[in-house]
Amino acid sequence: GAGVSQSPSNKVTEKGKDVELRCDPISGHTALYWYRQSLGQGLEFLIYFQGNSAPDKSGLPSDRFSAERTGGSVSTLTIQRTQQEDSAVYLCASSLSRGSNEKLFFGSGTQLSVL
Amino acid sequence: GNSVTQMEGPVTLSEEAFLTINCTYTATGYPSLFWYVQYPGEGLQLLLKATKADDKGSNKGFEATYRKETTSFHLEKGSVQVSDSAVYFCALSPKSNYQLIWGAGTKLIIKP
DSSP: OOSSSHHHHHHHHEEEEEEEEEEEEEEOOEEEEEEEEOOOOOOOEEEEEESSSSBBTTTTTTTTTTEEEEEGEEEEEEEOOOOGGGGGEEEEEEESSSSOOOOOEEEEEEEEEEE | OOOEEOOOOOOEEEOOOEEEEEEEEEEHHHHOOOOEEEEEOOEEEEEEEEESOEEEETTTTEEOOOTTTTBBOOOOEEOOOOOOOOEEEEEEEEETTSOOOOOOOEEEEEOO
C-alpha cells in the first residue's frame, strides 16, 4: 500500500476484555515497530520485528501484551484482559531495513480506550 | 542511559513569528538525531535528521543543528505559518541499535 495502515482507528472496550490491533506495513519494508503513546508522553517502544528474525519484545509492559507478524508483513498486537492504564494510542511504524538512520513511516494509530 | 528532553508545550505563536523548540539529549557515543512531526489527524512523519556533530538538518523551512558540545538539537523556523500547527517530537537513535528514544513532544499552535 501507499502507507502504513492501522485498524481500527478507534477502539473502546471494557476492562478485562481482549483486543487485537492490526498493522499493515508498507510493502517491502522488513522492519516493523509497535509504539505506545500516552497523553503528554513520548513514544514508548513495545516490540520490533525484522524480517524472519526473532522479535525484540523487550518493551512489552506485561505478559498480557503479545504481537505476531505473519509472513513478514501484517502484524497484530494483542492485549489480553485490558486494564484502564492500557488506554493510549498504539502506533505502528515500518522501515526498509534495520538501521539507526532508516526513516520510519508511521500509521495514524489506534486510539484504545478501556472503560 | 539515553534520554531526550524537549520544551513543554503548548507553544503559541502568531503567524510569521520566529520559532525555536528546544531539545537536549543524553547519550553515550554519537547518536543520530531526528525531529518528527504529527499534524492533526495524521501519522508521525520524519521532518529532518542529522547523523553527526555539526550537521544541519533542514526541511520545509525548518532547521536543526547537531551540537555535540551542548548536546542539543533545537528546532528553528524563521517565519511560521498556521499550517505548521502540529506536535513536534525530538528523538535520538544510538548507533549501536535500532531503537528510537523519544522526547515527550511539543504542541505548537500558530494563530493567524
